[in-house]
Amino acid sequence: MSEESRRLTRELDTILADRSSYQLRATTASPAPSNAAAMEVVLDTAAGVTAEPRPKVRTVRVRAEPPDAEANVVKDGYQWRKYGQKVTRDNPYPRAYFRCAYAPSCPVKKKVQRCAEDSSVLVAQYEGEHNHAQSEFVSDASTSQAGTSHSLPCSISIDSLGRTITLGLTKPRVGIQ
DNA sequence: CGGATTTGACCCGCGC
DNA sequence: GCGCGGGTCAAATCCG
Numbered sequence: 318m319s320e321e322s323r324r325l326t327r328e329l330d331t332i333l334a335d336r337s338s339y340q341l342r343a344t345t346a347s348p349a350p351s352n353a354a355a356m357e358v359v360l361d362t363a364a365g366v367t368a369e370p371r372p373k374v375r376t377v378r379v380r381a382e383p384p385d386a387e388a389n390v391v392k393d394g395y396q397w398r399k400y401g402q403k404v405t406r407d408n409p410y411p412r413a414y415f416r417c418a419y420a421p422s423c424p425v426k427k428k429v430q431r432c433a434e435d436s437s438v439l440v441a442q443y444e445g446e447h448n449h450a451q452s453e454f455v456s457d458a459s460t461s462q463a464g465t466s467h468s469l470p471c472s473i474s475i476d477s478l479g480r481t482i483t484l485g486l487t488k489p490r491v492g493i494q
Numbered sequence: 495c496g497g498a499t500t501t502g503a504c505c506c507g508c509g510c
Numbered sequence: 511g512c513g514c515g516g517g518t519c520a521a522a523t524c525c526g
Contacts, residue, residue, distance in 0.1 A: 400518070406515065414517070
């Protein structure tokens with residue numbers, strides 16, 4: 318388990334190094350007593366090796382805690398503007414569509430949907446990447462480690478498939494919603 | 495008063 | 511060519 322954990326940690330490092338990947342903010346400076354959540358970084362399955370090796374979509378599964386279980390809100394440091402909501406056929410829960418509200422030119426889109434089987438798990442799908450600074454806070458691993466050794470202060474567990482990394486991280490509370 | 499959220503309708507693409 | 515499903519837009523509403 319430990320060696321696999323290290324392997325995935327290294328994979329995380331790869332993800333963090335990739336500019337087109339989702340930047341995990343392992344926040345140590347921001348004390349967030351209440352908004353703790355387990356975040357899973359899922360390597361895109363839809364993006365096979367056939368079509369596009371480097372897809373623009375990142376799927377992040379967030380386990381919402383009981384207090385947050387009602388809202389489909391995945392706080393990641395950016396401001397999102399909800400522009401639509403749909404009920405898909407294969408999912409009894411509605412899917413919310415978000416766009417970046419901080420910069421009009423920001424092409425990033427976000428879809429948040431609950432897990433069909435576990436309503437406490439939110440599945441956020443990010444498309445594109447941000448072209449601007451973060452709205453509230455910036456504290457990613459590369460800031461402090463200069464991209465050398467990303468020792469994420471998170472508890473990492475590995476899914477049986479080996480493609481899902483579950484991080485126990487704390488999200489800073491931003492008084493937006 | 496301003497801005498964000500909500501909800502229904504419309505439009506587009508894909509499959510049959 | 512039609513139907514289905516998904517995604518986006520836009521106006522009204524509500525909250526701060």
